[in-house]
Amino acid sequence: MKSPLILASSSPFRQQILAKLCLPFDSFSPDIDESGLPQEAPAELVARLSESKARVAHQYYSSGLVIGSDQVALFNDQILGKPHTVENAHAQLKQFSGQVVTFLTGLCVYELETQRAVTKVVPFKVHFRQLTDTQIAQYVAKEQPLNCAGSFKSEGLGICLFDKLEGDDPNTLIGLPLIELTKSLDEFGVDVLGQ
Numbered sequence: 001m002k003s004p005l006i007l008a009s010s011s012p013f014r015q016q017i018l019a020k021l022c023l024p025f026d027s028f029s030p031d032i033d034e035s036g037l038p039q040e041a042p043a044e045l046v047a048r049l050s051e052s053k054a055r056v057a058h059q060y061y062s063s064g065l066v067i068g069s070d071q072v073a074l075f076n077d078q079i080l081g082k083p084h085t086v087e088n089a090h091a092q093l094k095q096f097s098g099q100v101v102t103f104l105t106g107l108c109v110y111e112l113e114t115q116r117a118v119t120k121v122v123p124f125k126v127h128f129r130q131l132t133d134t135q136i137a138q139y140v141a142k143e144q145p146l147n148c149a150g151s152f153k154s155e156g157l158g159i160c161l162f163d164k165l166e167g168d169d170p171n172t173l174i175g176l177p178l179i180e181l182t183k184s185l186d187e188f189g190v191d192v193l194g195q
Contacts (some may be wrong), residue, residue, distance in 0.1 A: 004024075004025070004061070004063065004064040004065070004160040004168040005018075005022065005023055005024065005025040005064065005067070005190075006024070006025060006026050006027065006028070006057055006064045006065065006066045006067065007025050007026070007027040007028075007066075007067050008028060008030045008053040008054050008056060008057055008066050008067060008068040008069075009029070009030070009053070009068075009069060009175075010026060010027065010028075010029035010068075010087050011175060012177050013029055013155060013175055013176075014069060014174075014176045017171050017174060017175070017176040017178060018067070018176060018178075018181075020171075020178065021178065021181075021182070021192050022113075022192075023192065024189075025067075026061075026064075027059065027116075028056075028060050030047070030052075030053040030054075030056040030057075030068070031054060031056070032052050032053055032117060034049055034070070036079075036180060042072050042074055042079055042104050043104055043106075043121045045070075045072060045079075045120050046070045046071060046072055046104050046106030046121055047106045047108075047120075047121050048104060048106075049068075049106060050068040050069050050070040050106030050107055050108040050119060051066070051068060051106075051110065051117050051119050052111035053068035053069070053070065053108070054066040054067065054068030054108045054109070054117065055068075055110060055117075056099065057110070057112060058112060061112055062112065063112050063113050064111075064112050065109055065110070065111055065112075065185070065188055065190065066109070066110045066111075066112060067107070067108070067110075067176075067181065068106075068107075068108040068110065069105060069106060069107050069108070069111055069140070069175055069176050070105070070106045071103055071104065071105045071106070071149075071175050072103070072104050072149070073101055073103050073149045073150040074100070074101065074102045074103075074104065075095070075096065075099070075101050075102075075150075080092070080101070080149045080150045081149060082146070082147050082148060082149055083145070083148075083151045084146055084147070085146065085147055086140055086141075086146070088151070088189060089140045089145060089146055089151035090136050090137060090140055090151075092150065092151040093131060093136045093139070093151050093152065093161070094131070094133070094136055095128055096128045096131075096150070096161075097128055097129070097130055097131040097136075098128060098129070098130045098131075099127075099128055099129050100125050100126065100128070101125070101126045101128065101150055102121055102123060102124070102125050102126075103123070103124045103125070103126065103138075103172065103173055104121055104122070105121070105122045105123075105124065105172050105175060105176075105177055106119065106120070106121050107119070107120050107121075107122060107176070107177055107180055107181060107184065108120075109181070109184040109187070109188060111188055116188075118184045118187050118188075120177075120180050120184065121123075122167075122168070122169070122172050122180050123133035123166035123167065123172075124165070124166070124169075124172040124173050125165070125166040125167060126154070126162055126165055126166075127162060127163040127164045127166065128161055128162060128163060128167070129161060129162060129163045131161060135161075138153070138158060139158075139160070139161060141155055143156055143157045145158070154173045155174050178194055
């Protein structure tokens with residue numbers, strides 16, 4: 001590979017997903033303000049934050065392709081926060097019963113040498129089953145998703161909450177859309193299968 005690959009994330013889940021491509025990569029934790037701007041749409045927010053995370057790599061690296069990603073979950077056009085308490089998690093999941101939550105994942109591939117960025121927003125929908133209070137309570141007790149937007153972890157027991165998933169790439173739900181990433185890397189001359 002002509003340039004080192006760098007993941008702008010400390011998320012072990014994103015690191016595991018990127019490792020599926022069998023390419024060597026480095027990673028760092030981008031320290032940026034993730035607050036939304038006034039009147040900023042959710043898609044604009046994740047696009048801006050994923051690119052901002054990638055651009056921070058200039059502080060640590062002089063060359064390479066940097067991958068930045070950010071995600072929000074939406075319900076009734078509102079961004080979902082982290083519940084922080086068992087009561088809030090239960091209330092959030094009860095609200096989702098039989099409903100659809102949409103995830104928007106921003107993805108940026110940024111070349112340090114040229115400062116060229118390719119940024120995309122990838123949607124993914126989660127259709128929730130009809131859930132009983134007992135099922136919700138059991139799930140929250142077992143998985144403790146108190147620091148997860150939407151009160152669930154799709155990579156764990158959260159999958160039991162769903163009726164169906166709707167999107168092009170299940171990796172998107174966990175935070176790194178690999179199909180779109182491979183297309184973006186190709187734009188920078190990186191053919192994953194040709195490495």
